[in-house]
Amino acid sequence: MQLEFTEKIILPEIPNLHKISVYEENGGYQAMRKALQMQPDAVTNEVKQSNLRGRGGACFPTGLKWTFMPKQTTKPKYLCCNADESEPGTFKDRQIIEFNPHLLLEGILCAAYAMGIKSTYIYIRGEYHKWYKILQNAVDEAYAKNYVGEKIFGTEFSTDIVVHRGAGAYICGEESALMNSIEGKRGYPRIKPPFPAAFGVWGCPTTINNVETLCNVPHIINRGWEWFSKIGAPKHPGTILLGVSGHVNKPGVYEFPTGILLTDLIYEVCGGVPGNKKIKAVIPGGSSTMWLRGEELEGVRLDAESLKSVGTSIGTGGVIVMDEDTDVIKVLTTISHFYHHESCGQCTPCREGTGWMEKILHSFVREEATLEDIDLLLDVANNIEGNTICALGDAAAWPVQSVIKKFRSEFEKHVKRTTRVSSYIAPPHLVAAEV
Ligand SMILES: Cc1cc2nc3c(=O)[nH]c(=O)nc-3n(C[C@H](O)[C@H](O)[C@H](O)COP(=O)(O)O)c2cc1C
Ligand code: SF4
Numbered sequence: 001m002q003l004e005f006t007e008k009i010i011l012p013e014i015p016n017l018h019k020i021s022v023y024e025e026n027g028g029y030q031a032m033r034k035a036l037q038m039q040p041d042a043v044t045n046e047v048k049q050s051n052l053r054g055r056g057g058a059c060f061p062t063g064l065k066w067t068f069m070p071k072q073t074t075k076p077k078y079l080c081c082n083a084d085e086s087e088p089g090t091f092k093d094r095q096i097i098e099f100n101p102h103l104l105l106e107g108i109l110c111a112a113y114a115m116g117i118k119s120t121y122i123y124i125r126g127e128y129h130k131w132y133k134i135l136q137n138a139v140d141e142a143y144a145k146n147y148v149g150e151k152i153f154g155t156e157f158s159t160d161i162v163v164h165r166g167a168g169a170y171i172c173g174e175e176s177a178l179m180n181s182i183e184g185k186r187g188y189p190r191i192k193p194p195f196p197a198a199f200g201v202w203g204c205p206t207t208i209n210n211v212e213t214l215c216n217v218p219h220i221i222n223r224g225w226e227w228f229s230k231i232g233a234p235k236h237p238g239t240i241l242l243g244v245s246g247h248v249n250k251p252g253v254y255e256f257p258t259g260i261l262l263t264d265l266i267y268e269v270c271g272g273v274p275g276n277k278k279i280k281a282v283i284p285g286g287s288s289t290m291w292l293r294g295e296e297l298e299g300v301r302l303d304a305e306s307l308k309s310v311g312t313s314i315g316t317g318g319v320i321v322m323d324e325d326t327d328v329i330k331v332l333t334t335i336s337h338f339y340h341h342e343s344c345g346q347c348t349p350c351r352e353g354t355g356w357m358e359k360i361l362h363s364f365v366r367e368e369a370t371l372e373d374i375d376l377l378l379d380v381a382n383n384i385e386g387n388t389i390c391a392l393g394d395a396a397a398w399p400v401q402s403v404i405k406k407f408r409s410e411f412e413k414h415v416k417r418t419t420r421v422s423s424y425i426a427p428p429h430l431v432a433a434e435v
Pocket of ligand 1: 060
């Protein structure tokens with residue numbers, strides 16, 4: 001095994017780390033003390049040079065995003081920490097909230113100081129009752145010590161943190177829907193531009209960052225951008241939390257430097273596939289990422305650039321493993337049902353298209369579909385991709401496109417074999433091919 005077992009910086013194995021006393025005994029809140037001695041721009045610069053990229057799905061450079069916030073403005077500025085975590089296959093942020101919530105609060109404080117922000121919302125997934133309580137308790141502990149609130153650490157810098165609970169809608173993880181939801185409006189994504197740094201929550205400059213993204217910041221401040229930029233893959237540095245589920249012997253959340261081999265993760269870390277079965281497919285980064293076939297896994301590394309080179313993406317680090325006995329059409333149908341259910345309905349291609357895709361897929365599951373339905377399904381997916389207000393439409397289209405591309409024969413196995421019930425008359429060559 002070629003794994004480099006470096007330090008776990010986001011989820012170290014320290015008992016009771018969720019308590020502020022234990023967090024401080026282990027060096028906690030030193031980064032914030034250090035940041036307060038620096039110029040705010042120097043904090044942003046440190047993050048920018050570290051090459052930290054967002055862990056919320058799009059891998060956007062964090063420091064660069066912070067520089068979009070206006071310096072001269074009469075409006076208040078906001079930070080929204082995205083803890084909505086609803087992408088199927090993704091369950092890493094809740095581990096952070098459970099085991100290391102003060103690291104997140106310290107990351108938020110550093111970010112707030114760097115961008116001159118006086119108020120932060122942590123938008124937490126509605127279903128995360130237990131984690132909401134843990135997080136709120138950590139915020140209360142930090143307020144009690146005056147690490148959050150007025151004139152923190154005895155300086156002139158004041159900043160507040162409010163935990164805001166969602167109500168169970170996946171779409172509210174999309175940054176502009178999240179801001180609408182905070183404002184008490186329906187969780188509809190906004191048309192961009194304007195982008196959040198110009199017109200965010202309450203119409204004011206806003207930055208949105210994922211939980212895991214912000215947790216890297218205290219380490220970058222403490223140990224410097226050069227240290228961080230040397231961990232893992234050069235263009236996507238740092239450690240990454242990988243939530244592994246599906247057919248592996250030891251599912252769970254694992255922290256490794258970016259660039260770990262997918263096969264090492266599955267076989268060495270997660271103990272391989274139950275019954276030593278072969279792998280049919282892997283979804284590498286949560287349900288909206290393109291699938292890989294079992295035969296394609298060798299040499300694939302888990303970082304943004306490597307996954308891009310094999311036609312998929314790291315997404316939210318949610319690795320879903322499917323063994324040789326998996327009915328991939330059924331899995332895809334479940335995924336499509338999710339996106340249809342979660343579409344906010346604002347734009348026609350997504351609202352209608354996700355429903356059509358689900359219906360067509362169900363007809364394959366019931367073995368009532370025809371061969372032409374494969375191309376019909378692909379056509380619907382192609383007409384959603386790139387034609388919607390937010391990326392939920394793409395997220396719904398990509399898995400369908402990739403499963404058709406990689407597992408066309410699986411669709412063919414589900415095609416109706418006896419008399420047609422559909423309303424069109426199929427060309428003779430297709431009827432012949434099916435019987
Ligand atoms: C439908 C949809 C759902 C999303 N859900 C989440 C989520 O639960 N958590 C998250 O951090 N980002 C989510 N995102 C991405 C956010 O819009 C945003 O890009 C991210 O929070 C930015 O953080 P980062 O730059 O730190 O990665 C979602 C995006 C879409 C399109
Ligand atoms: S793509 Fe879907 S979820 Fe996004 S705004 Fe349009 S209808 Fe709503």
